[in-house]
Amino acid sequence: MGAKRRFGQHFLHDQGVVDRMLRALAPEAADRVVEIGPGPGALTYPLLDHLAALDVVELDRDLAARLEAHPTAVAGRMRVHGGDVLRFDFGALAGRGERLRLVGNLPYNISTPLLFHLFDQLEFIRDMHFMLQREVVARMAAVPGSGVYGRLSVMVQYHCRVERLFGIGPGAFTPPPRVHSEVVRLVPHAHPPVAVESREALEAVVRAAFGQRRKTLRNALKGLVDAGAMAAAGVDPGQRPERLALADFARLANLAAAAPAQAGHPLPPTPPGP
Numbered sequence: 001m002g003a004k005r006r007f008g009q010h011f012l013h014d015q016g017v018v019d020r021m022l023r024a025l026a027p028e029a030a031d032r033v034v035e036i037g038p039g040p041g042a043l044t045y046p047l048l049d050h051l052a053a054l055d056v057v058e059l060d061r062d063l064a065a066r067l068e069a070h071p072t073a074v075a076g077r078m079r080v081h082g083g084d085v086l087r088f089d090f091g092a093l094a095g096r097g098e099r100l101r102l103v104g105n106l107p108y109n110i111s112t113p114l115l116f117h118l119f120d121q122l123e124f125i126r127d128m129h130f131m132l133q134r135e136v137v138a139r140m141a142a143v144p145g146s147g148v149y150g151r152l153s154v155m156v157q158y159h160c161r162v163e164r165l166f167g168i169g170p171g172a173f174t175p176p177p178r179v180h181s182e183v184v185r186l187v188p189h190a191h192p193p194v195a196v197e198s199r200e201a202l203e204a205v206v207r208a209a210f211g212q213r214r215k216t217l218r219n220a221l222k223g224l225v226d227a228g229a230m231a232a233a234g235v236d237p238g239q240r241p242e243r244l245a246l247a248d249f250a251r252l253a254n255l256a257a258a259a260p261a262q263a264g265h266p267l268p269p270t271p272p273g274p
């Protein structure tokens, strides 16, 4: 079956990468694992060798139908959920206090919206092992001051511990993508690393700050956080956003949450996206 570009299909054929992925995940038989985008099953069937049962979410109807015809699905060990993972309700699967382990060689075109979709469901998630475009993983793990530090870095690190695991060249996939890939482990924090009164305020402040990357904080956050209050909270309004640590963004978010009416701009809703 040919790969469909619109679904971001690059199928893994390198057994060494499959083995490394399995070692990173270290599945135990009773784990509640959900694979996102199983495709023809390069990871799926080796995973099923270690698990009592597996849930998979696949958008491509042809591939979902093939998975459903597999003996493990017929026997009820593999449960195939046909549809878009961006609309998938992981909470409905978790149940009985068990948290899910997510794994997937993700379609790169949906990686950022998927991460934001998952941030809303982290209470149901134990950990995530994802294969992503290398540059996206670099942004997720970036530290302040590095060229790729931005909205994704701050929001991922607010929600999860980020561990870069290993890189994969394009030759491991059919067809080979134009980019390099990397496997990342994300573990939701048991307790947030910084105290934020409103996650919406954090998202609004981070979005506004990096939407205006070249501006100082004073200008980028005009209407959201007063420059005087910023300075009083220990954040220099003359700085650029890429130099701010997560704790600084938390302080700004708490200021924005405390005085949205005074600033005259209610916090805007934050749509998912980079």
Ligand code: SAM
Residues within 6 Å of the ligand: 007, 008, 009, 010, 011, 012, 013, 036, 037, 038, 039, 040, 041, 042, 043, 057, 058, 059, 060, 063, 083, 084, 085, 086, 104, 105, 106, 107, 108, 110
């Ligand atoms: N796991 C397989 C492998 O490693 O060979 C396939 C990986 S391929 C990069 C991405 C898979 O995600 C494809 O099977 C594609 O059809 C599926 N997919 C794309 N968009 C999706 C979405 N929104 N929801 C669920 N699956 C999706």
